Amino acid sequence: MxxxxxxxxxxxxxxxxxxxxxxxxxxxxxxSRSHRVPRPSSWPRLAVYIPAYKEDAVIVDTARRAADHDYPGVFEVVVIADSLRPDTMAALDELPVTVVPLDVEESTKATALKHGLDATPPDKYDAAVVLDADNVMAPGFLEQVACSVANGARVVQGRRVAKNHDTALARLDGVSEAINNQIFRRGHHALGLSAALIGSGMALEMDLFRRFMGAIDTPDGFDKELELRLLRAGTRIEYAPDAVVYDEKVRADAVFVDQRRRWIGAxxxxxxxxxxxxxxxxxxxxxxxxxxxxxxxxxxxxxxxxxxxxxxxxxxxxxxxxxxxxxxxxxxxxxxxxxxxxxxxxxxxxxxxxxxxxxxxxxxxxxxxxxRSREGLAPNTTTPHHTSQASAPSS
Incomplete structure (x- = not known):
C-alpha cells in the first residue's frame, strides 16, 4: 500500500x-503562429547596454562588433565598465561607444544596468537592448527587435544561439539553450503565452525598463526578478526567433556546475x-x-x-x-x-x-x-569568458 x-x-x-x-x-x-512583424515607417532609437565585470578578454571585440552593427535607425552602444584593466579602458575609448565606468564594492548586473540607465539622458531613446559581454549580434538583430517594438511590443526576447562548439560540454550547453528556446519561448508563443526572458539578447521599452529596473536589487538572477515583475503587472513578453545573438558556451566542468548551481539557487x-x-x-x-x-x-x-x-x-x-x-x-x-x-x-x-x-x-x-545549489552566492559571481573572436555558427 x-x-x-x-x-x-x-x-x-x-x-x-x-x-x-x-x-x-x-x-x-x-x-503555426507567425512571428513575422511588418517593417516600421520610422525606426525606434535604441540604447544597447553591455555590462562588463572583469570581461577584459572579450569586451573590446564585443563592443567593436556591436558598434559596427548595421541598423537603419539611431542606436548607441553603452559599455558599463566594471573593474576593467587600464589597457582595456584605453582600447574602449578608441571605439565609437559610450563607456560608463563603475566602481562599487559589490557590483551586480542589476547595479550595472541601473548605472548605465542613469548615465542615459531621459527621452533620448525609445528602447533598451541588453547584451552580455560575450554576445555577438547576428546581422539584422537590432532590426528584428526594433520591428517588434515599433509594432507595439513592450518587451522582446531574441534567440540566443551557441557561438562555440569546440568541446562536448559546449555542444551540450548549446543544445540545452536551443531546447529552452523551443519550449519556453517558441512553444509558449505558439500557444499565445509570454516567452521567457534570458537576461541578454532582449529589448524593452525604455520607460518600462527604467521603472522596473529601479526596483530590482538582487545578487543574481536579475532577469528572473524582472520577468516576474513584468508578468505580474500584466506585461506580455514577445519572442523574436529571427533576432539571433550568439552566446559563448561553457567549456569546463567546474564552470558548468557553478553556472547551473547559481541558476537553480535563483x-x-x-x-x-x-x-x-x-x-x-x-x-x-x-x-x-x-x-x-x-x-x-x-x-x-x-x-x-x-x-x-x-x-x-x-x-x-x-x-x-x-x-x-x-x-x-x-x-x-x-x-x-x-x-x-x-x-x-x-x-x-x-x-x-x-x-x-x-x-x-x-x-x-x-x-x-x-x-550544491544551496551554497551561498559570492559577490560579483560571473561566468568566465575567453574570446569573442570565434566565428559564429550558422543558424
Whole structure:
C-alpha cells in the first residue's frame, strides 16, 4: 500500500512536469503562429547596454562588433565598465561607444544596468537592448527587435544561439539553450503565452525598463526578478526567433556546475517569493502568464528527470511491481521524445547524436549543480569568458 502511494505521488509530480515540457515542445515543433512583424515607417532609437565585470578578454571585440552593427535607425552602444584593466579602458575609448565606468564594492548586473540607465539622458531613446559581454549580434538583430517594438511590443526576447562548439560540454550547453528556446519561448508563443526572458539578447521599452529596473536589487538572477515583475503587472513578453545573438558556451566542468548551481539557487529563491502570488493570481483569474511562470519554477531540473525516471522504473522492476515499472518506463520514453522533438529543425549545427554523446556527462554535472545549489552566492559571481573572436555558427 505504501509502495503504491509513494509511486502515485511521485508519478503525479513527475508526470505533470513531463507533460508540461512535452506540450510546449510539440507546440514549438508543430505550432503555426507567425512571428513575422511588418517593417516600421520610422525606426525606434535604441540604447544597447553591455555590462562588463572583469570581461577584459572579450569586451573590446564585443563592443567593436556591436558598434559596427548595421541598423537603419539611431542606436548607441553603452559599455558599463566594471573593474576593467587600464589597457582595456584605453582600447574602449578608441571605439565609437559610450563607456560608463563603475566602481562599487559589490557590483551586480542589476547595479550595472541601473548605472548605465542613469548615465542615459531621459527621452533620448525609445528602447533598451541588453547584451552580455560575450554576445555577438547576428546581422539584422537590432532590426528584428526594433520591428517588434515599433509594432507595439513592450518587451522582446531574441534567440540566443551557441557561438562555440569546440568541446562536448559546449555542444551540450548549446543544445540545452536551443531546447529552452523551443519550449519556453517558441512553444509558449505558439500557444499565445509570454516567452521567457534570458537576461541578454532582449529589448524593452525604455520607460518600462527604467521603472522596473529601479526596483530590482538582487545578487543574481536579475532577469528572473524582472520577468516576474513584468508578468505580474500584466506585461506580455514577445519572442523574436529571427533576432539571433550568439552566446559563448561553457567549456569546463567546474564552470558548468557553478553556472547551473547559481541558476537553480535563483529559481528556488524566486519560487519561494512568488508561489503565494502565483496561487492568488490563479484563484483571481490572472495574469495567466504570471501563473505560468510560477509553474515553470516548480519544474524539477531536466537532469534530475532524465536521471531519476529510468532508475525508478528499474527499482519497480526489481521490486516486482511490473505495472509501475512499465508506467515509469513509458514516462521516461515520453520525456526523451519530448526533448528530442525540442531540438530545433532549422539548426544544422545541432543533432540528436551530439545530444546523446554528451548527455551522460551533462546529467552528472547537472546533478552535482543541484546538490550544491544551496551554497551561498559570492559577490560579483560571473561566468568566465575567453574570446569573442570565434566565428559564429550558422543558424
Amino acid at each position: 505504501l509502495w503504491t502511494l509513494l509511486n502515485s505521488l511521485l508519478f503525479f509530480g513527475a508526470g505533470s512536469a513531463v507533460a508540461y515540457l512535452v506540450l510546449f515542445a510539440a507546440a514549438a515543433r508543430w505550432g 529559481q528556488a529563491r524566486y519560487l519561494r517569493r512568488h508561489v503565494r502570488g502565483g496561487l492568488r493570481a490563479l484563484v483571481r483569474g490572472g495574469p495567466f502568464d504570471y501563473v505560468d511562470k510560477v509553474v515553470q519554477m516548480l519544474l524539477p531540473p531536466r537532469a534530475l528527470l532524465v536521471a531519476s525516471l529510468p532508475l525508478i522504473s528499474l527499482g519497480n522492476l526489481l521490486a516486482g511491481a511490473l505495472g509501475w515499472a512499465g508506467a515509469w518506463g513509458g514516462l521516461s520514453g515520453l520525456l526523451a521524445a519530448g526533448l528530442f522533438a525540442a531540438v530545433p529543425a532549422d539548426r544544422d549545427d545541432l543533432s540528436v547524436a551530439s545530444l546523446l554523446s554528451a548527455l551522460p556527462r551533462g546529467v552528472w554535472l547537472g546533478l552535482r549543480a543541484l546538490l
